[in-house]
Amino acid sequence: MRIALLLLAGLFSLTAQAAPAPVATFDRSHWPEQLDSPALFDVASRAEILGFARVLGESEKLDQGALAARLNLRQVNLLSINSVRQRLWQRLWRNYDLAQKSCEQDASFCYAIDDLADFRKQTASFEVAADSFYAGWVEPGRAFHEHYLNELLRKAALFPQTASEIERFSDLERNGDELNDRLFLLTFDGGPSLAGGSTDGLTEFLRRQRLGATFFVLGNNLQNRRDKTSLAELRALYKGQCVGLQGWQYRSHGQWQGWQDSVLRSQARVQGDLPEQYVPLFRPPYGQRRADSQAFFASQHLQVVLWDIDAQDQGPLSSEQSAQRVLTLMLLWRKGLIQFHDAQPKAQEVVAWLLKQTAQSGIGWEDCRNFGEKS
Structure with a gap:
């Protein structure tokens, strides 16, 4: 009976959902x-x-x-x-x-x-x-x-059958709405990249700009990076930045039976390897998490962090299209958490474009440590 119900649920999911439309883009030259x-x-x-x-x-x-x-x-x-x-x-x-x-x-x-x-x-x-x-x-x-x-x-x-960043399950989850007007936080998912990859260039670029971003890392990526380089190099990579966790692997934490172990393993890895950069924040891959998971996160002194501006930098958008989408959403929402993926080389290009376009606009960039330590 249980197998039959699972099959029916899967069938409903397939019939209820069709391929989403192309993501919204806007040419700012208009x-x-x-x-x-x-x-x-x-x-x-x-x-x-x-x-x-x-x-x-x-x-x-x-x-x-x-x-x-x-x-x-x-x-x-x-x-x-x-x-x-x-x-x-x-x-x-x-x-x-x-x-x-x-x-x-x-x-x-x-x-x-x-x-x-x-x-x-x-x-x-x-x-x-x-x-x-x-x-x-x-x-x-x-x-x-x-x-x-x-x-x-x-x-x-x-929602809520397919969880996402569109709604919070409780007030304990954060999505940037608590930021002040004109204030934005740069966040990056899915890293780190392989040694010498896009994460390296991005973190160095941010340090030159005197900006601190929050990097939500995957435990297996972090361990592989440390094993192939060194702990000292790993800490140098994230110097001046904040590091939260995204689980052990980039997989939905909404239906996965091992989701709690994924969170605990990655938390132990980040805290152990990057104690100076660690912030007690968890970002669910795809925004998918269980509706009843808040007690677990509270017991681990973790806050779930979503986003309200997505760069769509993992898809077919060019870096310029992604940047112009983000800027348009910044104008619409006036504050918030911007989601990028640091394993994508275009992420640095998007951030550089945004900094140039908004240099005189009166906006500000939230300090990642200040955000990460708020309860």
Whole structure:
């Protein structure tokens, strides 16, 4: 009977999910201004917030069948989708309220909005005139917002049967929402690379920029790296950085029977090898973890850390496409944890591009040690 149920669950998973659509990308050349001041960052941020809010509102007019068809799914969890929508509305209004504080310096995309109800009403009729300075942004921006919303709603539609970063299981999990406005944290998954690989160049680059990032490492990768080099070289690799854990191997910790052992082994390895860089943070591969896992993590003095901005640097996007996606999401969410993969050579190129594009924008980079030691 148990085998039959497992087979049926697997069959449902295959029929409920189809291949996801290509990830959202946006060519920033469609935006006519450089983000070379805090006020211009806010102008672009207000535009992204209003544009995304409009397509979010339009999606609420779809019935369950139309929504499933749009997301290329057989079934959707409408309760989960509505919960995510409600959270998105709250955050969009909060972000817009912050972004409109500079309206006296530049009134572009500024409206007299005092609360969430007014915000929803305004965004429902949001338009940009055909002769506007920003007219060239409208259609490419709308396409990005629709594709990105589909990404979020698809994850919501599958949650919690397929866990992801779209929702927290408890307030003990962190996703960057607690950061201050305009503050971002660089995070990297799946490393370290082989000796002389992309992790080496990236950590050296970050040190030159006087930046500290959080690296969520795999226990087997860390052990192989140490065995083929030395403990001293491993510690030099992560000098000035923070190191959390991602389990012993890059595998879903949602259904794996050995997930607890994976966490404990990797925790012991990181604490033992990198005591100065260790931070008590765990990032689940693919964002997948058990809904009832919080007691275990609390017993190990670990916090689950998700993300809210993904670079999609493991897929087919070029480094420039990945960078422009991240910057657009930074404008939309105004703070958060950015997920990269340091085993991907493009990660350093993306970070370098972002630093150049935002140098005068008034944003900041959260200190990884400060973030990692918060309880």
